[in-house]
Amino acid sequence: MKVGRNEFFRQATLRLCSSLEIEKAMFNCLSYLRDFLPASEMLLTIFDPNLGLIHNLATVNLTGIRKPFPSKPLSEKAIDKINIDIGAWKEVKILDRLDLHPAGWILSDHVNLSSTSMMYISLVIEGKHLGSLVFLAEGKGMFKKSHAGLVAQLREPFNIAVSNALRYREVVKLKEIVDDENQELTRELRFIKEDEIVGADCGLKEVMEMVRQVASLKSPVLLLGETGVGKEVIANAIHYASPRKDKPLVTVNCGAIPESLMDSELFGHERGAFTGAIAQKKGRFERAEQGSIFLDEVAELSPSVQVRLLRVLHNREIERVGGAETIPIDIRIIAATHRNLEEMVRAGKFREDLWFRLNIFPVMIPPLRLRQGDIPALINHFIEKKAKELKIHTPPPLSSIVLERLKEYHWPGNVRELRNVVERICIMHGNEVIKPEYLPREIWGEEPQREAPFCYEIPPEGIVLEEIVEKIEKELIAKAVKITG
Ligand SMILES: Nc1ncnc2c1ncn2[C@@H]1O[C@H](COP(=O)(O)OP(=O)(O)OP(=O)(O)O)[C@@H](O)[C@H]1O
Ligand SMILES: [Mg+2]
Structure with missing residues (x-):
């Protein structure tokens, strides 16, 4: 042309x-x-x-x-x-x-x-x-x-x-980094302003006692308990009751970060360490300096990251990806998992040496079905929060039959499930009296648990295995009859 x-x-x-x-x-x-x-x-x-x-x-x-x-x-x-x-x-x-x-x-x-x-x-x-x-x-x-x-x-x-x-490109990337950090900060601030621990004097009394004992120390804490019991809530409580409360609490959801990004997320990287590393980035360990790091879902870490984490916990220093210098760190570790770590160690899925380092002060948070006494206060707490958010001036009242039913339900998703149920009712029915039929089918349809549910703890006086097996048998037969009619 x-x-x-x-x-x-x-x-x-x-x-x-x-x-x-x-x-x-x-x-x-x-x-x-x-x-x-x-x-x-x-x-x-x-x-x-x-x-x-x-x-x-x-x-x-x-x-x-x-x-x-x-x-x-x-x-x-x-x-x-x-x-x-x-x-x-x-x-x-x-x-x-x-x-x-x-x-x-x-x-x-x-x-x-x-x-x-x-x-x-x-x-x-x-x-x-x-x-x-x-x-x-x-x-x-x-x-x-x-x-x-x-x-x-x-x-x-x-x-x-x-x-x-x-x-x-660099400005866009830097903005992403700043947004990321802002989100972290907003989350922290939100916790301080809004969240309170319901049941601190009741079902969580022992847990809170342990929190008080350990908060002022530097020892790692391992939070154990089923999904939704409030492990993150307790992690926050430990940090904000500790002398590190004015420094950051940085959360790492170990199950949510792809393995290829894990090193750079945890330890940071130098400019040019890999494609896209256009600026130096501090990792979460560095961002938590003098504060605490919350390793949530710690059981999900891959074996190779477990090794690197162990090294950091041992040496108390990190190296950024692509960097030559070692950076000393002063950080309190709080880890959490809903899995049975001991069993994972036995099965060779979690390193024993890492488990020893994390398991110095284990705190077991009981499931909600074992702290029924907290349920009314939790319901009120979530109703009030949601009513405020939805600008409902008179929070919806609860009939005693509904409350009974909610107390008897076995809550496999624990406090999170309870919160979701309450929020859903508030959204759908505004400030109407909460009727039994508003409850989800699995709650309304469930037979009340007249007896305390089977618990796998072994009491000091021991157990009679036959009695337990008989009890489970009876429960299973009753359930089977119910299903088959
Ligand atoms: N004692 C409590 N008082 C008030 N709110 C609570 C309490 N326990 C839990 N919650 C709320 O219940 C929800 C679930 O709690 P959290 O995220 O701490 O559970 P988790 O044990 O970390 O769950 P997962 O194992 O699924 O990560 C959150 O919205 C939290 O604010
Ligand atoms: Mg959690």
């Missing part, structure tokens, strides 16, 4: 500046350049000399944006060659033999080296090498001197567009 030099420059520049998202800008630009160059693909790569890695920041072809290839390590020879090329950044380079150049080796998983031509330009702004813009074309010897001449004209707009886009 024939256009004047100025028009070509104007149109290509307009497209390059069309978006701050570098992929979109590159795609718009390539869609225009295809009439002047044989290029079918355009890549933006950055060479990190410290780590000896090539990062592919963006890749587009004629149909759209492609997934960048993973960062690749380079041999020393390749690094020397690339450094020489960066030195000669003024030229636009054409490579007909991709298989003889390190830039080609990097692309070996991406294209067929023997039938691909390449042209690239180094991007430099204020004397700093930003990366390289690479054009690929199918076939040998596709790029000519005239193509290099056209691309050379675009060096300045390329420099500016890529530099702005990289800064924009």
Whole structure:
């Protein structure tokens, strides 16, 4: 296609500046350049000399944006060659033999080296090498001197567009980090203002006594109990009753973070440690400095992370991913799990040495069915909270038959399930008197438990196994009769 030099420059520049998202800008630009160059693909790569890695920041072809290839390590020879090329950044380079150049080796998983031509330009702004813009074309010897001449004209707009886009990316990433930290802080503040521990003088009396004993110490605490019993509530109580209360309490949900991100989440990373590590990031251990770290669902940690955690607990220092220095830490560990860790240790699924380190002060939070006395106060607490949120001025009253039924239910989801039931009723029925039929079927339909439920504790006086087996048998037969009619 024939256009004047100025028009070509104007149109290509307009497209390059069309978006701050570098992929979109590159795609718009390539869609225009295809009439002047044989290029079918355009890549933006950055060479990190410290780590000896090539990062592919963006890749587009004629149909759209492609997934960048993973960062690749380079041999020393390749690094020397690339450094020489960066030195000669003024030229636009054409490579007909991709298989003889390190830039080609990097692309070996991406294209067929023997039938691909390449042209690239180094991007430099204020004397700093930003990366390289690479054009690929199918076939040998596709790029000519005239193509290099056209691309050379675009060096300045390329420099500016890529530099702005990289800064924009950095701002977006930094904003994500700040948002992340803000959420953490908001969560902490919310707890201090709103949450109170219902049942502290009743069903949780012993637990609260243990909290008081251990809060002022530095010892790790292991919170045990079924799902929804309030392990996180008690973890908060320990931290805010401790001398560390003015420092952060940082939570790690060990089951929710993918293993590949775990190290960077826990220990942080240095800038450039891996693709996307555009800024140094503090890990959760560092953020909890002088405060507490709450390792929730600790049983879900993979074996390799268990080893690294053990090392941190032992040495009391961490290393950021990609960093060389060791950073001492002063942190109180609170861990929690709903699983039977002892059994997991026996089955070889949890490291015994880590368990010893965490199990110094275990606190067992009893399930809700064993603290029926807390149920009325919990119901009131959740009704009041929800009524306030829904702006219902008179919270809905509860008939005694409903209260009885709620006390008798066995609450497999514990306090969380109770909270959900109460909230659902408030949302659906506003300030009406709570009638039995508003309760979920599983609660209203369940036979009341006249006897205390079977408990697996062994009392000091021992047990008579036959009696227990007989009791279970009777319960099962009654249930079977009920189901079959
Ligand atoms: N004693 C309590 N007083 C007031 N609210 C409570 C109490 N115990 C639990 N809750 C509330 O019940 C819900 C569940 O509690 P929490 O998240 O602490 O349970 P958990 O044991 O950590 O559960 P999981 O094992 O599923 O993580 C939360 O909304 C919490 O605020
Ligand atoms: Mg929890």
